[in-house]
Amino acid sequence: MDVDITAGPAFAMGVVALPAGGSVRVEAGAMAMTRGDIEIATSASGGFFKGFKRALGGESFFVNDFTSESGGQVGVAATLPGDMTKVTLDAGTALLVQSGSWIASDATVDVDSKWGGGKTFFSGEGLVLLRCTGAGDLLISSYGAILPSELAPGERLTLDTGHVVAFDETVEYSVRKAGNWKSTILGGEGLVTDFIGPGRVWLQTRSSASLIDWIKRVNPQRDSR
Secondary structure, three states: OEEEEEOOOOEOEEEEEEOOOOEEEEEOOOEEEEEEOOEEEEEOOOOHHHHHHHHHOOOOOOEEEEEOOOOEEEEEOOOOOEOEEEEEEOOOOEEEEOOOOEEEEOOOOEEEEEEOOHHHHOOOOOOEEEEEEOOEEEEEEOOEOEEEEEEOOOOEEEEEHHHEEEEEOOOEEEEEEOOOHHHHHHOOOOEEEEEEOOEEEEEEOOOHHHHHHHHHHHOOOOOOO
16 A cells, blocks of 8 residues: 555645556545545445444444546545554464544455454443554554554553454453552543554554543533423
């Protein structure tokens, strides 16, 4: 994927250059602009069941495939202000992506889902993670800046659950309280996710859950009755 990421880390947009005969798969609603010879086709990539599973993972049921016969550009942007980065996958590898962070990918990358069990249920991020496989590139977005880490075998990294963007499937992970129940409830830290290498982990410098909580505090909803 030939992509130029601009206006980051606050308001990133990725401009994907399509060669003649090229294509890119984009999350529904993420297209910001097109330039040149661009055609769009909307589908539930992989069929109804796979589209339904993607929806459980926080993405749209449908995806848009942009193609070009003579070459063109497709600009993509996330809903929340923040950063974007390109991740390259090799054949036989897999990347697990949190809800809402997948933006676009090569058509050779399969975007499915993976049951996360109680580990993701208690993190407040839902029961399903997106599982991206296949040889190719994909774009992931964050709320705030996005920072990568490379973990050595056995190395541990702990993140607040709201700051997790993506991680290699080779990385082991588990969710726990940040401390005892007092610090969890009163200290505002909540739950954290422990990652153990080897593999890559991407974090975001802001938490959308914290943003929502702040909006509720400064603009409480009034009873309409």
